[in-house]
Amino acid sequence: MGLGSDMAQRTLDRLLNAIEGDGRLDRPGHRLEKGLAFAENLLGVTRGRARGLLHGVWLGHPLHPVLTDLPIGSWTAALVLDLTGQRRAARTAVGVGIAGALAAAATGLHDWQHTHDNARRIGMVHGTLNTLALGLYGWSWLQRGRGHHLRGRLAALLGYPVIMASGFLGGTLVFRHRIGVDQSGRQHEPLGFTPVLADRDLTDDRPRRVRAGDVDVVLVRADGRIHALENACPHLRGPLSDGWLRDGALTCPWHGSRFELSSGESLNGPATAPVPCFQTRVRDGWIEVRRAPVAATAPPGSALVRQQEVRP
Amino acid sequence: MRRRPPALTHVREAPARQEPKKATRVLVEHHEVLRDLMRKLTETPRSEPGRRRALADELFDELWMHERIEEEIFYPAVRDITPAIAAAWSEHRQLSDQLAALTCAGPHTERFDRELGVLRDVLRSHAHLDEEQHMFPEIERFADEELLLDLGDRLQARLRRLRSSRRFRTLLRLQRALLRRTARSAAP
Numbered sequence: 247m248g249l250g251s252d253m254a255q256r257t258l259d260r261l262l263n264a265i266e267g268d269g270r271l272d273r274p275g276h277r278l279e280k281g282l283a284f285a286e287n288l289l290g291v292t293r294g295r296a297r298g299l300l301h302g303v304w305l306g307h308p309l310h311p312v313l314t315d316l317p318i319g320s321w322t323a324a325l326v327l328d329l330t331g332q333r334r335a336a337r338t339a340v341g342v343g344i345a346g347a348l349a350a351a352a353t354g355l356h357d358w359q360h361t362h363d364n365a366r367r368i369g370m371v372h373g374t375l376n377t378l379a380l381g382l383y384g385w386s387w388l389q390r391g392r393g394h395h396l397r398g399r400l401a402a403l404l405g406y407p408v409i410m411a412s413g414f415l416g417g418t419l420v421f422r423h424r425i426g427v428d429q430s431g432r433q434h435e436p437l438g439f440t441p442v443l444a445d446r447d448l449t450d451d452r453p454r455r456v457r458a459g460d461v462d463v464v465l466v467r468a469d470g471r472i473h474a475l476e477n478a479c480p481h482l483r484g485p486l487s488d489g490w491l492r493d494g495a496l497t498c499p500w501h502g503s504r505f506e507l508s509s510g511e512s513l514n515g516p517a518t519a520p521v522p523c524f525q526t527r528v529r530d531g532w533i534e535v536r537r538a539p540v541a542a543t544a545p546p547g548s549a550l551v552r553q554q555e556v557r558p
Numbered sequence: 559m560r561r562r563p564p565a566l567t568h569v570r571e572a573p574a575r576q577e578p579k580k581a582t583r584v585l586v587e588h589h590e591v592l593r594d595l596m597r598k599l600t601e602t603p604r605s606e607p608g609r610r611r612a613l614a615d616e617l618f619d620e621l622w623m624h625e626r627i628e629e630e631i632f633y634p635a636v637r638d639i640t641p642a643i644a645a646a647w648s649e650h651r652q653l654s655d656q657l658a659a660l661t662c663a664g665p666h667t668e669r670f671d672r673e674l675g676v677l678r679d680v681l682r683s684h685a686h687l688d689e690e691q692h693m694f695p696e697i698e699r700f701a702d703e704e705l706l707l708d709l710g711d712r713l714q715a716r717l718r719r720l721r722s723s724r725r726f727r728t729l730l731r732l733q734r735a736l737l738r739r740t741a742r743s744a745a746p
Contacts, residue, residue: 269634272634276629276647279651280654283651283654283655284658284733287654287655287658287659287737288736288737288740289740290740292655292658292659293659359651360648360651362644362645362647362648363644366644484645484648488683488687488688489683490676490679490680490683492676499649499652499680499683499684499687499688500645500648500649500652501648501651501652502651502652502655
């Protein structure tokens with residue numbers, strides 16, 4: 247038993263490493279991304295509301311993993327219905343799964359285009375397997391509609407392990423590569439106000455990188471206030487201090503997530519989590535920052551949390 | 559040997575052997591070209607939309623060529639030397655997105671100026687803050703000089719080829735036309 251699971255683990259590890267190390271996937275990957283980029287710019291997705299909607303900014307975490315439950319659940323149901331011989335219900339389940347798979351594909355591609363290296367390659371294989379499964383289930387649905395139930399069942403039987411393998415790769419993306427996971431540092435430093443920069447050295451509307459103890463912080467003076475945010479995008483830790491400032495929001499230079507200066511909230515994705523903010527004040531000509539106390543008994547943005555804000 | 563008409567031979571083979579340059583230097587010089595175009599564009603007033611459009615189109619072409627030579631030659635060759643390549647690749651995407659936004663804006667509008675300002679910041683972030691300040695020094699320190707010279711040769715050659723490629727130019731013109739058309743139909 248122990249030996250068996252050991253071997254399974256090693257085999258899976260080797261398989262994942264083989265995918266992650268395969269640079270041949272990069273060229274088609276970047277071609278695909280160029281195509282996606284052009285399509286999104288043409289349709290106005292890049293600047294529009296659809297961008298955040300597809301990433302799941304409104305949800306607080308990525309939308310894609312939510313939608314993947316639809317095809318996996320429906321196709322599992324179809325498998326059961328096939329075994330119990332309920333033909334019409336099985337076909338409906340296959341159809342619902344197809345609709346869910348299309349929605350998952352749209353959100354998945356939208357998220358995938360903003361990933362790097364190894365995760366990107368896993369994502370390529372994940373997407374390819376999903377396309378294959380979608381093809382098989384699509385064919386299954388058509389065949390069932392024409393009365394060829396045996397063919398339809400056979401295609402579904404072939405598609406099921408494909409979608410399972412692909413789901414495993416999706417898990418790899420989240421648990422190994424932390425794609426879609428809030429990557430901001432949740433440290434509680436600095437506890438007390440720490441001087442980081444002379445007040446006169448911070449120019450208006452120019453993000454400035456400073457150190458507060460061990461923490462990288464970006465300072466922005468805008469609208470007469472000094473804002474301090476962690477200098478790492480919660481998406482893939484891009485350096486926000488290299489980003490640009492427009493309309494009270496700071497843009498991550500890597501993937502274009504925009505963050506509201508006053509709250510750290512993401513406005514468009516791919517980052518779905520907010521950037522941690524610091525409290526700031528000016529004493530004796532120095533800008534000081536400290537980590538805002540975490541109100542454990544109040545939800546973020548509530549009155550108790552607001553009371554803790556410090557006016558410089 | 560196949561014979562070509564003399565005039566064509568002249569045009570195609572006229573440039574003398576290029577002087578050997580390191581890849582990083584070739585790229586910084588091309589950054590300079592881009593910055594120069596950006597400067598000209600900023601200095602051209604709104605009352606000259608024709609010149610603005612022409613300059614923006616030239617910037618579009620040059621930026622695309624820049625991305626193309628970096629992505630096809632430079633990045634694959636140095637990606638085991640510095641871990642910063644994936645991020646740089648993403649920054650290209652930001653440039654493309656912003657370039658699309660600029661293309662969709664009419665050259666006589668205020669929006670054009672706004673998009674141009676953002677494009678300048680995006681370019682500064684990628685070319686200056688990332689590549690020139692961090693990535694290139696790291697590459698120059700760890701890569702063989704020979705490799706960098708060889709890459710420099712290839713970058714220059716590819717850049718020349720792209721600049722004179724009518725197919726590439728047409729493709730870019732088509733992209734711009736499509737972007738403008740959909741932007742116009744979405745606007746009113």
